[in-house]
Amino acid sequence: MIELIDLRKEYDNLVAVQDLNLTIPQSEIFGLIGPNGAGKTTTIRMACGLLMPTLGKAVVDGVDVAREPERALRSIGYLSDFFAVYEDLKVWEYLDYFAHAYKVTESDIPGRVTEVIALVALEVKRDALIRGLSRGMKQRLGIARAIIHRPKVLLLDEPASGLDPKARLELRNLLRSLRDGGTTILISSHILTELEGFCTSIGIMEKGRMVRSGRIEEVTAAEHLARDMRISWMGDSTAAIEAKLAGHAYVANVQLGAGSGTFQFAGSEDEMAGLLAELVGAGVRVKGFAEVKQTVEDLYMKLSKHEVM
């Protein structure tokens, strides 16, 4: 659905995005993560035709964005970290304007405007002038604008910055429902917890380059990253557990306390089951033995070199 092919952008004497290749299939939520200045915004702006790439191309829904921008833009919804709106329009007029600007079929516009207003919970403000809305409401209106034309692709550049926790939760739910409806979403953020729990894929950018990208499980597997394990037990078996873990080939970073502890395990599922059997066989009364799920933050911290241009 989104293809970035050898995408490159140069400014002055630096390369903001360096020969980026990325394919995001339909119905993915792709989290583009990286520090400020990594090239995330430049990538998104090139993907939606706001910036011409120095070299390479962005293809959205099969259309080259630079060659046929107007056609490509019908499939793209764009939202950035600022929610500038036309203060002198009413809420419905604002959405009606963008529906027409995105060339939504004339007869569908009134219904779609009502639908989107309901989706962002602004029904009571439908006929209010935008200048009278609160900041949160304006941000919701910005989200409504980005989806007014039912885009197949949503490009969101730090969309949650400035949103309160409730609005962030609502935004997540909205994005999940859009993904379920077949929308492909590319979302950038440097606040990793923002992306936690709903991204299906991630890409880590640093210094204009994609350090790693793919589905979260694939990235983890490809890196042979050690899994964080948590163990808890009954009775005084600390010495026995320590002896078993210390001698195990796939175990590292063992930290045991009173009745519980953590360690890293680099083996397969089978070998993990074997370790559990060994512990039980050694007389340890294991109460809990589970993998601690990797967060996006964990992945980023492991893969990133923390370089900024």
Add this chain to the structure above:
Amino acid sequence: MLKFWRNPEFVRHVRAELRPARAVTVAVVALFVCGLIWLSCWSFVQQDLENARNGLQRYGGEPWMARVAMLEKNIYHETWLLFFWWVFAIQGVMLTLWSLFACAQSVSGERDRKTWDFQRATSLTSSEFLAGKLIGEPILTYFLGLCLLPFTAIAGLVGGISLGGLVSAYLLMLGGSLFLGVCGLFLSTLVESGSRGITLLIGLAMYFMTAGAMGMTNSGFPGVAVFSPVSGIIGLYSPNEPAFRRSPTLFGQPVPWLLLSLVLWVTFGSWIVLMLVRNLKRDYEEIRPLSRWQAVGCAAFLNFVLYAMVNPARFGQAGSHELMSLMIGVNGLILFAMGLATLTPQERLRVWWRKRATGSVAMFSEDGLPWPWLALSAVTAYALIVWGTLAWDKALPFEMKSLERAAVQLLVVLVFITRDVLFLQWCKLTRMSRPVFKGLMYLCLYYAAAVVLIMLFGQASETNALRVLSLLTPVGAANPEAEGFRFPASLYVGIALQAGVIAAIVAAIGGRMNRRLLAVASGD
């Protein structure tokens, strides 16, 4: 393209600026102002009549009697006519000025409000934005003009103006405001956000230049005067005004003021529309008003139009000589403007430079250095000078030596303009903020310094001053004593010197282009 009254951008402006309460207020104010103006006009004409009566009483005589009789007979006619002119003038100034300023703040205003990216990310094309903004931005003024229209129409007809005259006058007003609106819109794409002061100044300069174009009626190019709507209106209603007795000419044939106004606005406006359509949706850094071929075409068009508008009667005995020198000067300005309009953005030039090193791109490239295109424009201009000279041969006889002289003069102009444009291109490659503006300031400083040097050398002798003039500025080429290729040696030394400077600037550009890129250097 969408019909303009359904154009979303137009509809947005109508909705935002013509809400019922505001529209009614505007209409009421218009009515009130009309009432006040009518009372003023009535009072003025009554006063005039009173003065005429007093004059008759005091001095007596035929003229006073005739004046009183005329005013008494035509009192209402005179009042309505005066009212018409006042309201029409207010409409004209308001419409043209507001159209220019509203459009001049359109795109830069959107950039300031950070709404421009959201507009650019829609499916509206540049042409649709252009149409919507051109009519939509000054919509309040158009509405006010529409409110006043019934009053002026009635007043004009009662005042004795024909329906055709009325329609022509409004056509001029509308044409002028659309032309200025397009110019304003183009200006707004060129100024960075937060540059309202500069926009205001340039806008005012554009307005007064357009309005002041009417002063060209007695020049060698009287047709240029029609850029001002005032020329057309005077031509329509007061054809006996001394400056307007003769119609402007195209290829020596008289053309009505109204027609030539419309022709020039449409043709010049088309070039600006072309620049807008190319650039309106582009990012600020990527704006290049014209492609290289379009720039050459535009230079040719401007030369062609100027030759078409020549009034041979305004040139003296050395007519063709004088015309050629004037055209060389004008071409200097045209070449500089073309060079400015086609400067290559840094990243594009860098890509071209890399490809050039591998021999995969030509010198005549859209993203290459501007100098080959300036040379091509100059050759085209010279071809048109030859054509123009031959075309006006009967009215302005010429000698072959004039063409030789013109060739040297154009070469000098080309060398200096190439140097200046390449300098601006170099400025664009530095990390200066507003590089082109600063580059222009540096060029002004250079020419100011050159003038001071010339004055200093002038203290010693005039010959020395002329030598420095030829070395440092293109003005030396205007030497009236030169014949054919025979110019003072200092002129040719000046050309060689500036060619050396050009080579140095190209080397400096090369130095910039060959610098390693930061991320690549440290990343790999």
